[in-house]
Amino acid sequence: MSRLALASLLAVLMAPAIAAPANDAATLNRVRDHAMQSDWAYQRLEDLTDLVGPRLSGSAGAAAAVEQVAATLRALGARVTLQPVKVPHWVRGEEKAELVEYVGRPAGLSQRVALTALGGSGATPAAGLTAALLVLNNFDELEARKAEVKGRIVLFNVPFDQWQAERGLAGPAYGHGAGYRFMGPRRAAELGAAAALVRSVGGADFRLPHTGATGLAPEQRIPAAAVSTEDALLMARLARRGPLAMHLTLTPQTLPDADSFNVIADWPGTDKADEVVLVSGHLDSWDLGTGAHDDGTGIAGALGVLHTLRELGLHGRRTIRMVAWMNEENGGRGAQAYQTAFGAQMGKHVGAIESDGGGGHPFGLMASVSARAEKLFKPLQAALQPIGAGVFRREERLQTGDLHLMEDAGVPSFEPLIDTSTYFHYHHTAADTFDKVSPDALRRHVAVMASLAWFMANMDETPGRVPALAD
Amino acid sequence: MSRLALASLLAVLMAPAIAAPANDAATLNRVRDHAMQSDWAYQRLEDLTDLVGPRLSGSAGAAAAVEQVAATLRALGARVTLQPVKVPHWVRGEEKAELVEYVGRPAGLSQRVALTALGGSGATPAAGLTAALLVLNNFDELEARKAEVKGRIVLFNVPFDQWQAERGLAGPAYGHGAGYRFMGPRRAAELGAAAALVRSVGGADFRLPHTGATGLAPEQRIPAAAVSTEDALLMARLARRGPLAMHLTLTPQTLPDADSFNVIADWPGTDKADEVVLVSGHLDSWDLGTGAHDDGTGIAGALGVLHTLRELGLHGRRTIRMVAWMNEENGGRGAQAYQTAFGAQMGKHVGAIESDGGGGHPFGLMASVSARAEKLFKPLQAALQPIGAGVFRREERLQTGDLHLMEDAGVPSFEPLIDTSTYFHYHHTAADTFDKVSPDALRRHVAVMASLAWFMANMDETPGRVPALAD
Numbered sequence: 001m002s003r004l005a006l007a008s009l010l011a012v013l014m015a016p017a018i019a020a021p022a023n024d025a026a027t028l029n030r031v032r033d034h035a036m037q038s039d040w041a042y043q044r045l046e047d048l049t050d051l052v053g054p055r056l057s058g059s060a061g062a063a064a065a066v067e068q069v070a071a072t073l074r075a076l077g078a079r080v081t082l083q084p085v086k087v088p089h090w091v092r093g094e095e096k097a098e099l100v101e102y103v104g105r106p107a108g109l110s111q112r113v114a115l116t117a118l119g120g121s122g123a124t125p126a127a128g129l130t131a132a133l134l135v136l137n138n139f140d141e142l143e144a145r146k147a148e149v150k151g152r153i154v155l156f157n158v159p160f161d162q163w164q165a166e167r168g169l170a171g172p173a174y175g176h177g178a179g180y181r182f183m184g185p186r187r188a189a190e191l192g193a194a195a196a197l198v199r200s201v202g203g204a205d206f207r208l209p210h211t212g213a214t215g216l217a218p219e220q221r222i223p224a225a226a227v228s229t230e231d232a233l234l235m236a237r238l239a240r241r242g243p244l245a246m247h248l249t250l251t252p253q254t255l256p257d258a259d260s261f262n263v264i265a266d267w268p269g270t271d272k273a274d275e276v277v278l279v280s281g282h283l284d285s286w287d288l289g290t291g292a293h294d295d296g297t298g299i300a301g302a303l304g305v306l307h308t309l310r311e312l313g314l315h316g317r318r319t320i321r322m323v324a325w326m327n328e329e330n331g332g333r334g335a336q337a338y339q340t341a342f343g344a345q346m347g348k349h350v351g352a353i354e355s356d357g358g359g360g361h362p363f364g365l366m367a368s369v370s371a372r373a374e375k376l377f378k379p380l381q382a383a384l385q386p387i388g389a390g391v392f393r394r395e396e397r398l399q400t401g402d403l404h405l406m407e408d409a410g411v412p413s414f415e416p417l418i419d420t421s422t423y424f425h426y427h428h429t430a431a432d433t434f435d436k437v438s439p440d441a442l443r444r445h446v447a448v449m450a451s452l453a454w455f456m457a458n459m460d461e462t463p464g465r466v467p468a469l470a471d
Numbered sequence: 472m473s474r475l476a477l478a479s480l481l482a483v484l485m486a487p488a489i490a491a492p493a494n495d496a497a498t499l500n501r502v503r504d505h506a507m508q509s510d511w512a513y514q515r516l517e518d519l520t521d522l523v524g525p526r527l528s529g530s531a532g533a534a535a536a537v538e539q540v541a542a543t544l545r546a547l548g549a550r551v552t553l554q555p556v557k558v559p560h561w562v563r564g565e566e567k568a569e570l571v572e573y574v575g576r577p578a579g580l581s582q583r584v585a586l587t588a589l590g591g592s593g594a595t596p597a598a599g600l601t602a603a604l605l606v607l608n609n610f611d612e613l614e615a616r617k618a619e620v621k622g623r624i625v626l627f628n629v630p631f632d633q634w635q636a637e638r639g640l641a642g643p644a645y646g647h648g649a650g651y652r653f654m655g656p657r658r659a660a661e662l663g664a665a666a667a668l669v670r671s672v673g674g675a676d677f678r679l680p681h682t683g684a685t686g687l688a689p690e691q692r693i694p695a696a697a698v699s700t701e702d703a704l705l706m707a708r709l710a711r712r713g714p715l716a717m718h719l720t721l722t723p724q725t726l727p728d729a730d731s732f733n734v735i736a737d738w739p740g741t742d743k744a745d746e747v748v749l750v751s752g753h754l755d756s757w758d759l760g761t762g763a764h765d766d767g768t769g770i771a772g773a774l775g776v777l778h779t780l781r782e783l784g785l786h787g788r789r790t791i792r793m794v795a796w797m798n799e800e801n802g803g804r805g806a807q808a809y810q811t812a813f814g815a816q817m818g819k820h821v822g823a824i825e826s827d828g829g830g831g832h833p834f835g836l837m838a839s840v841s842a843r844a845e846k847l848f849k850p851l852q853a854a855l856q857p858i859g860a861g862v863f864r865r866e867e868r869l870q871t872g873d874l875h876l877m878e879d880a881g882v883p884s885f886e887p888l889i890d891t892s893t894y895f896h897y898h899h900t901a902a903d904t905f906d907k908v909s910p911d912a913l914r915r916h917v918a919v920m921a922s923l924a925w926f927m928a929n930m931d932e933t934p935g936r937v938p939a940l941a942d
Contacts, residue, residue: 050708051575053582064577104522106535111524111761114901206677207760207902230904237521237905289678290582430585431678433701434708 023458027314028383031454034308035447036387041304042439044072045359048299049290049434056119056287057327058089058258065283066261069324072303076310078265078322085337087327089258090119092287093251095225099235100130103242110247113235114228115197116209116288117252118181119330122221124195128249129223131194135239139180142187150192153246155199156184157232160424162203170420174427177201182215185224189216195223195248199232204425207231211286211428213330223250262334263324267306268315269457275318276345277456278352279305279449282328282402289432293423297359297437297445299324301416304446305453316457318350328356328401335402339409346409351456351463353414353449354400358427359437360419362448364391368398368413373463380455389448391417410465416448494929498785499854502925505779506918507858512775513910515543516830519770520761520905527590527758528798529560529729536754537732540795543774547781549736549793556808558798560729561590563758564722566696570706571601574713581718582705586668586698587680587759588723589652590801593692595666599720600694602665606710610651613658621663624717626670627655628703631895633674641891645898648672653686656695660687666694666719670703675896678702682757683899684801694721733805734795738777739786740928746789747816748927749823750776750920753799753873760903764894768830768908768916770795772887775917776924787928789821799827799872806873810880817880822927822934824885824920825871829898830908831890833919835862839869839884844934851926860919862888881936887919 052068055061066082073080095117098110134152136142142154158180164173178201185196200210207228214224225248227235238244263283269275281298285291302322309315326334342349364384367377374394381390397404403413426432456462523539526532537553544551566588569581605623607613613620613627629651635644649672656667671681678699685695696719698706709715734754740746752769756762773793780791797805813820835855838848845865852861868875874884897903927933 046708047575050582050705051573052577052580060577060579064580067577102522104518106523106531106538108531109523109535111521204677205902205906206675206679206896207900207904208677208679230902230906233906234521234904237517425677429678431676431701433678433705435676435701435704 041300045300057087073265082261089255101245102238115225118214121224154188155197189220267320269319280323282325288430293358298355305450318457325402339405357418358423369463512771516771528558544736553732560726572716586696589685592695625659626668660691681899738791740790751794754795759901764829769826776921779921789928796873810876828889829894835888
């Protein structure tokens with residue numbers, strides 16, 4: 001063997017150990033450009049949603065999703081660990097409702113109400129229950145009429161502010177409605193309600209009920225459901241005519257906690273392999289749709305990060321760790337389990353990314369970093385600007401479903417900044433399906449996540465811990 | 472009593488018998504303007520959809536709708552007749568489906584398919600049936616693969632052309648899809664299919680199945696259903712991976728024909744009271760939604776015509792006859808019964824209006840009149856132009872659900888020209904509900920129908936019989 005050949009061989013064999021490529025613009029651009037030209041992640045989204053479909057924690061779908069994603073990551077050559085997580089196991093049952101008394105009702109008729117149980121809902125008797133409805137527009141009205149709640153079905157008829165969502169404020173619009181979804185049934189239960197209904201939290205009008213978690217404590221599990229916007233409006237109109245009663249049947253079950261897993265996959269770093277850049281989405285979904293936007297695109301995006309680096313033969317200085325979180329939707333047990341296992345290593349977590357805003361067009365990034373650290377990301381912004389994703393919006397906390405515990409520990413957190421103006425049309429409904437995600441948007445999504453992950457894996461100066469935004 | 476007082480009294484007493492107001496612009500404008508300022512018809516739409524709701528032929532809802540509308544018309548002072556009509560009585564049962572075999576299926580998993588039985592569908596066994604799926608894009612493919620049909624479930628995966636609908640051609644877009652809905656199951660049945668599925672005929676993407684009539688003969692009633700667009704796409708994708716099988720449960724029933732009625736209400740004319748201007752919508756609806764667009768707005772619009780004339784104290788020279796047709800959706804028996812009873816009087820039917828294009832914004836009128844007759848409507852166009860509804864579009868035939876038999880008899884037919892670009896988002900779905908109809912659009916709708924009816928009731932020269940368009 002010639003000295004030249006020997007040197008070449010050594011270079012190949014030692015590649016993981018020698019210095020990684022510098023955090024230069026050219027390499028960053030290669031990462032971006034590869035992502036922008038690949039539909040590999042989109043194909044993984046198709047596999048996840050078409051072959052597995054819904055994957056609520058504890059379900060066979062969730063278990064199949066763990067296997068599918070772990071197999072994909074192993075095939076990429078990542079170091080894969082399945083981290084055990086005990087998850088809530090709530091199972092939807094029969095669900096139907098009709099308005100059986102109202103002023104002007106023709107004899108023998110009733111009006112069907114489209115609804116779906118909220119995660120954590122209790123059950124009615126198998127034959128259902130009948131009770132008078134109390135239609136309320138907000139918690140002030142609940143307070144004012146609390147003497148009327150006992151034995152009734154309370155409806156929180158709180159509209160979703162689609163116009164706010166169109167203005168780039170889908171988060172607050174959602175938060176307002178989701179607050180009623182989470183706390184409304186609880187407060188109704190405390191006042192002795194027979195059941196609680198919320199108007200679906202979403203901005204479209206296709207008679208779709210939107211499920212989601214509700215905050216009922218185990219000892220107060222009254223039946224709780226989301227009605228479609230149309231049906232909330234119907235009940236509000238009929239309530240203006242006079243007394244209104246519903247026959248409601250919901251038979252969900254809360255089973256013992258089930259065994260599940262976070263899927264953790266390391267793409268090893270070189271000289272700083274003990275430091276971690278975490279890139280993630282959540283693998284569980286609600287059970288009505290196939291969880292394409294929520295959060296198949298987060299999983300596909302994170303997978304796409306590792307795929308891009310594999311295809312380009314790149315390892316960063318730091319380890320890039322993909323986490324496919326389990327149980328974001330109704331418990332957050334995956335994030336808790338990670339914190340239990342890795343809490344002592346939070347100082348080594350340079351940054352954590354979660355994508356959980358759907359597969360809309362990405363404009364850039366949201367980041368919980370200190371003001372001092374913002375300037376460190378200028379080269380990244382420069383790399384993302386050509387694909388229209390150069391916005392770097394600093395926020396005090398992102399509070400994504402799975403990163404808030406890391407935020408508590410001071411880890412800088414990141415999330416793609418997505419056009420979410422129509423996200424809540426589909427979120428938590430049967431219509432959250434593969435066809436809703438554009439391949440183009442998903443390519444951009446991967447480009448943003450991969451560029452960010454690669455950039456942080458190779459930064460000289462890291463953003464440091466995150467104190468308050470004012471810092 | 473003074474001579475003046477006597478004259479006044481006589482004028483009042485003889486009002487119906489003396490010459491009606493001339494067909495002058497001022498009166499026509501009063502009709503238009505009253506309609507444009509009244510929400511009475513909108514309130515009737517609310518009553519029909521909120522209190523009665525779905526009203527498929529033969530159902531208790533249809534019977535209640537007959538009573539409600541007849542009572543409303545009696546209260547207006549119209550001469551009301553209930554014309555008996557024997558109607559089909561098809562009742563939806565359980566309906567569910569899942570994909571139980573496909574390439575890449577994790578053990579134990581299946582994928583739920585959102586679907587709804589088509590009117591006239593046969594039933595599967597109570598426990599369902601399982602069969603391989605054959606996904607076809609058109610009838611040419613059916614012909615080419617007819618040897619594969621026997622024992623299989625055939626899916627006609629025919630997309631709805633929403634872009635065509637946006638261009639003002641919703642009718643042809645619907646016609647293309649509805650052709651597959653009507654003939655697809657029939658042709659599949661002839662080839663021995665176990666069941667037939669069609670992709671829903673509609674342009675939105677909210678996983679809503681759209682029902683509708685299918686053309687199965689009694690002896691070939693295989694199970695037939697519409698799947699949502701999303702599920703058709705899913706099946707097409709999975710079929711590209713390899714063999715695909717569905718477990719399908721549909722348990723509708725076809726009961727003996729039921730007794731029902733057309734509601735006929737005359738607003739008597741003066742010197743030409745034996746001549747009729749017919750104004751109509753259909754009172755039956757599909758069973759999934761509350762039939763607001765289809766065709767609650769037609770009923771509300773026609774009611775609004777009589778209400779406008781009542782409020783203004785107007786009777787035309789000719790009789791204005793409102794018909795609330797029964798059974799437009801799945802049989803057309805109401806129109807047949809009318810023809811049987813009044814066929815000999817078609818020569819006295821000066822014109823017939825049906826509104827069955829939903830409650831969108833009206834731009835004007837479509838008319839099946841001879842070219843010679845078009846100019847007669849110039850004064851009407853002038854009255855409607857100020858509300859943006861002056862378009863008068865001549866068509867050879869309108870072929871609305873209930874007027875085609877009258878068209879066969881040469882009666883000029885008319886229909887409001889409506890913006891239907893989103894009509895097929897909701898048509899025949901659970902989401903066809905009251906909230907979808909704008910009060911403003913409905914006021915305009917009434918204005919168009921009332922102006923046209925009033926105008927025709929008082930024309931000196933009538934449009935005459937309708938030969939071919941070229942005439």
